Amino acid sequence: MTGDTDDERTTIRTGREFEQAYRLDASEAGEFLIELGEQLRDGDELTITDEEWELPFAFGEPVELEVDFDGVGDPELEIELELPGRTDEKAPRIE
DSSP: OOOOOGGGSEEOOTTOOOOOOOOOOHHHHHHHHHHHHHHHHHOSEEEEEOSSEEEEEEBOSOOEEEEEEEOSSSOEEEEEEEOOBOOOOOOOOOO
């Protein structure tokens, strides 16, 4: 069996809806968030990959961060990050 290459991955592009959920241990989720944070800090594009797919995304501003805590019953903390797509539109000129 050969390893996956970039050519074998499906590229998720604009015009398509995509969702994938993972159940991870906290350290693995932390490593993902660190790498994601570094891409957000260092540029305006990021690429998320799995063995089967890749999702390149050029993001814009502002980034929305939501913290939701439910302390009733079984406590749960949800952290959601929403990145708007970057537009390549230019403002019109004044002449």
